[in-house]
Amino acid sequence: MDANEQPFDMDAAANGEDNGPAANVLSQYVKDLSFENPNAPAIYQSQGAPKLDVQFNIGAAQVGDDVHEVVLKVEARGEIDGRVMYLCELSYAGLFGLRNIPAEHLQPFLLGEAPRILFPFARRVLADAVRDGGFPPLLLEPIDFNALYFAQTAAAAEQGQISGDIGHA
Numbered sequence: 001m002d003a004n005e006q007p008f009d010m011d012a013a014a015n016g017e018d019n020g021p022a023a024n025v026l027s028q029y030v031k032d033l034s035f036e037n038p039n040a041p042a043i044y045q046s047q048g049a050p051k052l053d054v055q056f057n058i059g060a061a062q063v064g065d066d067v068h069e070v071v072l073k074v075e076a077r078g079e080i081d082g083r084v085m086y087l088c089e090l091s092y093a094g095l096f097g098l099r100n101i102p103a104e105h106l107q108p109f110l111l112g113e114a115p116r117i118l119f120p121f122a123r124r125v126l127a128d129a130v131r132d133g134g135f136p137p138l139l140l141e142p143i144d145f146n147a148l149y150f151a152q153t154a155a156a157a158e159q160g161q162i163s164g165d166i167g168h169a
Contacts, residue, residue: 112149
């Protein structure tokens with residue numbers, strides 16, 4: 001290689017165009033939060049083991065040029081001795097700036113990778129809400145949303161349909 005040769009093509013983006021794929025988190029926020037403690041104060045006297053049910057749903061919508069909103073909805077229900085301890089519903093959202101993402105990668109990002117990015121923050125909001133309601137914090141294990149997305153896509157392909165509902169925990 002002589003002194004004037006470059007090790008890579010410096011003219012690839014010389015026209016000022018940035019045509020490489022890019023994904024950025026523009027904002028994250030609580031879109032909706034509801035906590036109900038319908039059997040207080042009597043529920044605090046119960047001594048049995050609680051039964052917990054946690055469900056997730058993921059929605060995505062384009063809200064502007066190259067901007068998508070992804071909403072991770074978490075519904076948590078705790079029961080003890082057949083009585084409701086609490087009901088907590090959280091819709092935690094993020095705005096994602098997506099440029100030059102190939103069409104075949106857009107849905108996997110929005111329904112798999114974006115929820116993975118949002119989940120730790122949603123988990124903290126949910127744990128705090130349950131704790132502030134007078135119960136031990138609900139500490140959810142990490143979830144592999146990418147694996148769930150691809151498993152659901154494969155199952156839906158066998159049945160001929162695809163939905164945004166990711167499943168249960």
